[in-house]
Amino acid sequence: MKVAIVYNHPYSGSFCNAILHSVLAGIAKSGHEADVFNLDEEGFNPVMTAADLKAFVMQKPVDLQVLAYHERLKEADHLVFIFPIWWELMPALTKGFIDKVIFPGLAYAHPKNSLKMTPLLTNLKRVTVISTMNTPSWLYRILFGNAIRKAMMVGTFWKIGFKNRKWISLTQVKSATHAKRRKWLDRIEERFTKLK
Template sequence: MKAEQQMKTMVIFNHPYQGSYCAAVREAVVSGLKRANAEIDVLNLDQDGFNPVMSTEELAGFSQGIASDPKVLDYQARIADADHLVFIFPIWWELMPALTKGFMDKVLLKGFAYDEVGPPPRFVSRLPKVKSVTLITTMTIPQAIYRFYFGNAIKKAFFTGGFRKIGIKRTKWISLPSVKSVSQEKREKWLADIENRFAQLT
């Protein structure tokens, strides 16, 4: 009988301070995935020295889906081999940090992540192995303010205008609000809940 194929989860992490709560979240995710016996690939954009700025050369190849940055080519190969993607970052100025935005700009190229078909024009995913995308964010303001005043901006930018747009429908946003003002007990409970959630990821 053929053995069941091991699921592979790629964790894309973006926070410059390795003692941050985001880093603790990353470790909780990894611990949960280890409990699930998942194959894990952690990509640390800050430690990796990823350049989020699109150069003139890269822009010239953008419409053709041609990447010239060796790191981008490496990231694309690793994404294509993943079953699940997990992004972890803080919300700054109501959206993702620059490294994550640059990652989306430079890595999720047409011809790699999606094709454009039509008319009318629409995107279809070229990443059939990717079953789901989970986003975990921290922020200093309450969830209600972010939802009603800022319109859940990250959800619109990251999912509606990002992964769902290119055809990946299974998405989940885990928001950790008011992270600097909540109790230590609540912060620890969040980490335990996250670890348990990813221990059951299939």
């Protein structure tokens, strides 16, 4: 199995970076292969330009990095996102990845005169999102409407036909004890150790 990991955090000392290492450790123990799309280090441009929008209509992307990412995604069985939640949403690079790589003609088909979308990356069997935030889970759910669940889990991956979706939401990270953070990391590593 190959796991494509879309990672977005600019600071190497972040808890997201620790999560990435736990995921990679679990994948290594499971005997599977990882492919990390480090959006910050790879200089991914998240901006939808006029050329990108024209390409969206034609369903033929023009961004060479997007095309390269798509080729790598075609080799993966499991897609994982790791990012912090800032101002209740994902950072710009993650949003740009969704906008530009989860693209009609590449990631899904959208027949004319139909609301139904179908996935084209049929090799992907599951999608996992791992996010961190400082907001309490109850507050994020009640006041902010679980924005990531609505935007990514439902508004993107459910919409285009992926049935096997999981969101791991780590909340109040800033105030979490070292022991609690260690427990989170151990559980994540164990989860990826058991990949089948």
